[in-house]
Amino acid sequence: MLRTWxxxxxxxxxxxxxxxxxxGLSLNPREIPxxxxxxxxxxxxxxxxxxxxxxxxxxxxxxxxWLLNVWGSWCVSCRYEHPFLNELxxxxxLPIIGLNWKDKPEDARAWLAKFGxxxxxxxxxxxxxxxxxxxxxxxxxxYIIDAAGTIRFKYTGPIDANVLREKILPVIRELxxx
Amino acid sequence: xxWSARQFLCFMFLCCCAAFVAHAQTPTPEMPPMPLExxxxxxxxxxxxxxxxxxxxxxxxxxxxxxxxLRREIRLLADQNxxxxxxxxxxxxxxxDFVLYRPVVDGKNYLLWFGPFALLIGGAILLWVMSRRRAAxxxxxPTVPVDADVLAxxxxxxxxx
Numbered sequence: 001m002l003r004t005w006x007x008x009x010x011x012x013x014x015x016x017x018x019x020x021x022x023x024g025l026s027l028n029p030r031e032i033p034x035x036x037x038x039x040x041x042x043x044x045x046x047x048x049x050x051x052x053x054x055x056x057x058x059x060x061x062x063x064x065x066w067l068l069n070v071w072g073s074w075c076v077s078c079r080y081e082h083p084f085l086n087e088l089x090x091x092x093x094l095p096i097i098g099l100n101w102k103d104k105p106e107d108a109r110a111w112l113a114k115f116g117x118x119x120x121x122x123x124x125x126x127x128x129x130x131x132x133x134x135x136x137x138x139x140x141x142x143y144i145i146d147a148a149g150t151i152r153f154k155y156t157g158p159i160d161a162n163v164l165r166e167k168i169l170p171v172i173r174e175l176x177x178x
Numbered sequence: 179x180x181w182s183a184r185q186f187l188c189f190m191f192l193c194c195c196a197a198f199v200a201h202a203q204t205p206t207p208e209m210p211p212m213p214l215e216x217x218x219x220x221x222x223x224x225x226x227x228x229x230x231x232x233x234x235x236x237x238x239x240x241x242x243x244x245x246x247x248l249r250r251e252i253r254l255l256a257d258q259n260x261x262x263x264x265x266x267x268x269x270x271x272x273x274x275d276f277v278l279y280r281p282v283v284d285g286k287n288y289l290l291w292f293g294p295f296a297l298l299i300g301g302a303i304l305l306w307v308m309s310r311r312r313a314a315x316x317x318x319x320p321t322v323p324v325d326a327d328v329l330a331x332x333x334x335x336x337x338x339x
């Protein structure tokens with residue numbers, strides 16, 4: 001009895017190691033856990049894309065669940081995700097705010113005119129400092145912020161129908177309930 | 179019709195161009211002017227911070243747009259008389275531990291830092307215990323009385339007679 005146990009010990013250690021290495025390989029190194037999850041939204045106050053004389057800040061958005069989408073007309077993946085954002089906007093579940101990251105405002109406005117505008121308001125982050133405050137490292141990125149102004153969800157990379165259904169909508173539903 | 183090598187190369191070249199277009203943001207705005215001493219200090223600091231886009235490069239080396247923005251951010255912070263530690267903490271609060279090129283030693287990763295040494299020491303102890311056990315059991319082997327006749331024959335065989 002003791003003998004067989006001894007023979008199987010190295011085998012089980014081997015399989016344990018195999019499991020560790022396998023999970024290590026299947027992780028996505030691009031997915032950096034957000035340092036800001038469950039932290040308050042960084043303060044910002046930026047000019048609106050379609051009305052540069054007016055500003056919008058995080059303080060104006062308090063008291064409701066809202067979604068922040070980081071995008072740019074130069075960003076190819078943003079174009080891929082755009083139809084899905086338009087879909088989400090149609091449902092009118094929550095205000096979608098765009099952070100137009102390091103873009104020329106005229107390019108951004110033309111891009112939205114061409115592909116549709118899911119954003120209630122887009123703000124222009126011309127020098128990219130607000131994006132740095134949010135820990136943005138590649139567009140598109142999506143954040144969901146609760147009524148208290150706390151970041152509750154972050155998704156890096158383009159949203160598609162699957163991400164929308166499996167990740168984003170459940171979070172929105174959960175946050176709107178409470 | 180299959181592609182010629184030339185067409186294929188052209189196609190690959192265009193693909194590479196497309197990859198660059200993806201990062202054609204507006205360039206990093208101008209940085210505040212720095213005294214030479216501070217510039218040198220910040221250059222050194224940049225080698226201790228990671229570019230989040232090209233993950234195996236430091237901020238000092240990376241040509242990515244975000245790296246440029248972060249170099250500017252560092253200068254703006256230094257301009258406000260922030261120390262190196264404060265600047266690191268500022269970026270760490272936004273990008274997490276990952277932004278530090280030299281990983282920190284804290285509770286979460288003790289296993290990673292010290293696990294291999296623990297395994298080594300554990301293995302050495304195991305080896306020592308096992309060899310002691312083996313030596314002890316070798317001592318316990320019954321000594322078989324050998325006949326003088328048999329011994330003589332054995333010796334003769336060994337000598338090859």
